[in-house]
Amino acid sequence: MERKYTLLAILVIVLALGLVVLPKSNGRKEIDPKVLLDGVVERSRFLSVDQVTHRIIENDPSLELIDLRPADQFKTFALPGSINLNPDSLLSPYGSELLGEPGKDKVLYGNSDLIAEKAWLVCSRYSINRLYIMKGGMNEWFTTIIKVQQATGTPSTTDLDLISFRNAARQFFVGSGTATHTPIVPVQKEKAPLIRKAPSSSAGGGC
Amino acid sequence: MIGPIISSGLISSAWDNLFAILLGMGFGFALEASGFSSSRKIIGTFFGYDFVVVKVFFTAAIVASLGLLYLNYLGLVDFSLLYIQPTFLASAIVGGVIMGIGFAMAGFCPGTSLCATAVGRIDGLVFFGGMFIGVFLFSEAFPLFENMYYSGSLGAKMVNSVFGISPELFTFLLVLAAVGMFIGASWVQKKVKKVEY
Numbered sequence: 001m002e003r004k005y006t007l008l009a010i011l012v013i014v015l016a017l018g019l020v021v022l023p024k025s026n027g028r029k030e031i032d033p034k035v036l037l038d039g040v041v042e043r044s045r046f047l048s049v050d051q052v053t054h055r056i057i058e059n060d061p062s063l064e065l066i067d068l069r070p071a072d073q074f075k076t077f078a079l080p081g082s083i084n085l086n087p088d089s090l091l092s093p094y095g096s097e098l099l100g101e102p103g104k105d106k107v108l109y110g111n112s113d114l115i116a117e118k119a120w121l122v123c124s125r126y127s128i129n130r131l132y133i134m135k136g137g138m139n140e141w142f143t144t145i146i147k148v149q150q151a152t153g154t155p156s157t158t159d160l161d162l163i164s165f166r167n168a169a170r171q172f173f174v175g176s177g178t179a180t181h182t183p184i185v186p187v188q189k190e191k192a193p194l195i196r197k198a199p200s201s202s203a204g205g206g207c
Numbered sequence: 208m209i210g211p212i213i214s215s216g217l218i219s220s221a222w223d224n225l226f227a228i229l230l231g232m233g234f235g236f237a238l239e240a241s242g243f244s245s246s247r248k249i250i251g252t253f254f255g256y257d258f259v260v261v262k263v264f265f266t267a268a269i270v271a272s273l274g275l276l277y278l279n280y281l282g283l284v285d286f287s288l289l290y291i292q293p294t295f296l297a298s299a300i301v302g303g304v305i306m307g308i309g310f311a312m313a314g315f316c317p318g319t320s321l322c323a324t325a326v327g328r329i330d331g332l333v334f335f336g337g338m339f340i341g342v343f344l345f346s347e348a349f350p351l352f353e354n355m356y357y358s359g360s361l362g363a364k365m366v367n368s369v370f371g372i373s374p375e376l377f378t379f380l381l382v383l384a385a386v387g388m389f390i391g392a393s394w395v396q397k398k399v400k401k402v403e404y
Contacts, residue, residue, distance in 0.1 A: 009386045015273050016382035019375040022280065061293030061362040103291030103363025129285060 031127050039124050046135040049144045050162065052107055053169045056080055064104040068115050069138065079141070080173075087119055091126070099128045109134035109141075145169050235322055244322040246314025246330055247402075253311050255399040258392035265385040272378045296359025313337075 039045070055063045056079060065082035067074050074084040089095045099106055108116040108123075108131065116133045123131050134141065144166065151163055241263050242248045251257025278284040310316055315323060315334045323331025345352070367377035 005389070009389065012269055012273065012382050013386060015277075016269075016379040019273070019276050019280070020373075020379050022375075059357060059360060061295075061360050064362070101363070101368075102286055102289055102365070103293070127285075 030125055036121075036125055040121070045120060045131065045133050047107060047132045048135055049141040050165065052079075052134045053141070053145055054165070057169060057172055062103060062105050064098075064101065064106045065134075066098065066106055066108050067138075068108060068110040068119055073111070079138075087115055090119055090122055099123055099131070105130045105132060107132045107134050109137045111139050112137045146174065234318065235325065238319055238322045239326065243319040244326050244328060244331065246323065246328075249316075249319060250311070250314035251402065254402070255395050256402040258396060261392060262389060265388060269378070269382050269385050272381060276375060276378055291363035291365070294359075294361040294364045295357060296361060298356045298358070301355065 052063075052065070056065075063081070065079050067078055067082045067084045068087050069084070071084055071086070074082075078084070083098065085095060085098060090099070106128070108119050110116050113133060113136060116137060120131055120133050136144075149163060149166065151160060155163070238244065241259060243260070243263075248257055249260050252260045275284060275286070275289075279286045306316065313320075313330070313334045315331060317338055320331050320334040320338060324335045349356070365374070367374045370377070
């Protein structure tokens with residue numbers, strides 16, 4: 001190898017080694033309170049349940065669902081691909097790695113907005129980006145997506161499209177069977193009146 | 208801390224196309240300046256008489272990795288705002304095999320074929336035409352491939368997270384591998400008969 005290439009090779013090795021041996025920052029840089037306040041006032045952190053559902057169905061690889069509900073509720077039912085994270089573990093190494101994963105939109109939710117809002121505030125304070133809240137949490141998701149809804153009055157095309165999307169989404173999550181509260185009563189078979197045929201007259205003569 | 212200028216909101220995303228054109232022109236210029244418009248130069252990698260392709264791409268990878276990690280360390284780039292292409296394992300493997308075969312057969316990848324076309328090479332033009340026929344056929348037949356296309360979704364997966372090591376350590380190992388490759392390639396090139404083109 002030529003001398004200049006040898007020097008360049010040594011330089012990049014030293015630079016790369018520098019990255020390994022440099023003291024690590026704790027990765028948590030607290031942001032300016034004014035910037036945090038702007039973020040709190042701004043409503044763009046909220047994603048509607050329809051937006052989240054759409055991205056789940058589309059199998060959006062940049063979506064990371066972080067379920068902040070208790071583990072037993074998570075085991076009972078969880079959104080596909082979601083990860084259960086105890087709010088106590090938000091700033092643990094595991095939580096930091098999960099929330100700091102590049103290239104992902106992290107969507108936080110609990111049963112309502114309460115715990116997700118608190119988690120969002122803590123994480124935003126430590127400069128964790130691409131952090132969203134599913135508005136209304138799992139309660140809203142269940143009411144909007146899983147419960148059967150019918151159009152009332154004269155719905156607009158947009159409303160009809162939305163209802164159609166939700167019906168399709170419901171089928172995606174629970175299968176094609178629709179929940180019904182009407183008890184199924186076995187239908188009594190009507191008895192057909194028996195009509196007896198009158199005996200035919202005996203053939204007269206013949207072979 | 209600032210991140211990439213568009214995703215951090217410093218400028219509007221309406222500038223996307225302009226940046227794409229400028230970066231594309233720069234990329235094309237770099238490819239042409241490195242001699243990548245010649246299929247014989249590119250195919251030299253497979254025959255062992257010219258390793259410039261591997262050297263250029265490896266150099267680009269280590270320079271970009273080192274640059275990003277240092278900028279992130281200094282607080283000048285927010286790593287989490289970078290867009291990372293999601294990984295779909297099955298389609299990446301199938302696509303990689305098809306592209307490798309095409310690369311070895313024609314001596315071009317999509318980018319270098321455009322460079323070759325731009326400088327008026329007929330083989331580049333033929334490759335370019337074939338590529339668009341392939342794209343058209345794939346688009347028309349997409350429903351047949353859709354399941355395979357989306358299977359093995361791993362999200363925005365980083366190699367270092369797969370191995371459970373830090374990005375810094377992975378970059379260090381990558382640099383060592385690159386330097387090893389440079390030395391190995393030079394050794395092979397000396398052993399193989401020189402080809403004039």
